[in-house]
Amino acid sequence: MLLWTRYVAEAETALTWQVSETEDFAKPIAEGSVAASPARDWCAKGVVTGLSPDRWYFYRFLAPGGAASPVGRTRTLPEGPSATFRLAVFSCSNFGFGWFNAYGHVAEANDADLAVHLGDYIYEYAAGTYPDTGAANPERVLAPTTEIVALTDYRLRYATYRADPDCQRLHQVLPMIAVWDDHESANDSYKDGAQNHQSETEGDWAARKAAAKQAYREWMPVSDAPYAAYQVGDLATLFRLDTRLEGREKQFSLETVLAGKTDPQADIAALDAFRTGEWANPERQLLGQAQDAWLAEGLAASTAKGTAWQVLVQQVLIGNLKSPQSLYAQIGDGLPDYVRQRLTASAMASKAGLPLNMDAWDGYPAARERVFKAALAADANLIVLAGDTHNGWAFDLTQDGAKVGVELGVCSVSSPGFESYLSTIKPDVLAAALVAENEQLKWADTAQRGYMVVELTTARATTEYRFSTGVKQRSTTLAGTKRIATDKGSGTLAV
């Protein structure tokens, strides 16, 4: 068990951590020491071993003068036969857009065993960029006000986010498995760069990536392992993946594919050549070879020991998602030119058999096929968790007609979804058009914020989407819920 705190002092300070079965710490059952030092921005992590499986514990930190931290609560994973386990899954918590009501709700509901954050825990932009000044919540003042590039910038941004009361409460009452997505470094990052990194003015990408990783590992309750597996009794193996900075090659851009083409015939020819050429390149990497091999071995080992579910805890959608070709006709007037241009391009790509988002697994079909084939070879009951899009998605996953498993994409905590720029299309019309266009897609919600709880039993996995009543006001009231289940061995969702 990893315990996290932050303690700012005049100089490096030795803290004592304690673990107790009772909240009053009358009889701590484990104790140890860890240093809080400026080298780690005063963040400190204690690692506890020897705890009993499948139970709640309390923990705290003590400073040399006797001052005690607030009491935290955490939980060990079960071992062996287990009845149920519940994951509370989050992504895309942008401070500037509003309150983290999803975090507040799960703390109050008190019905999850583990929090899982799929990335975009912070955003790197300058104040006034995303959100722009019109969309920014005036109660949410960002620091630093500039885009974060250097180590000190990243540290200060984490400090801002982690001062949020609902974020603090979430971490106080639940353990977390977290993965970074792009915005913990820079938008649309990959191994060797990012869309939102300009080396002429922002310096070397390698230095920025190292700063982003360091601040994340200081400020988040995580180990330094780039990817890892966690065994949840006989219920599940959770595979925490890095689809961003470990092995990802640069994203494709349809603008580049279409550059210099001046008529529709040339556009179609270029898209066809791209689809059968570069896009389908069997060598293309998202996880990288080492992580690919590790995951394939892990999936096989998990099913070999009779584990019910194999769960990918990762960033981006793996289901095939194309833009509805019918959409362009429905958008009507009143949308800005850049949105129209984007829709025209995505409708054209869809017509050519190409996906909506080249930054997701859809831009790396060979890498996806390797994972799907490994899951089929292992006879896995695969559940893929994904964030990144700000919208809710549920897919049945297939490979050459074979059922691979299911995917649940979680809506964002606070970042805006499709509704913010497709304002002239009703969300239910958009969701229906997306489901009609995409064979694997069973359900979508394109307009609500929130989180989801995935309840695992050996026979069934049931996901409940919990929608917040917006993010403008701090509130734990839900606007509604949606339940989607899958039976073990079915490889399909009951929507």
Ligand SMILES: [Fe+2]
């Ligand atoms: Fe995001």
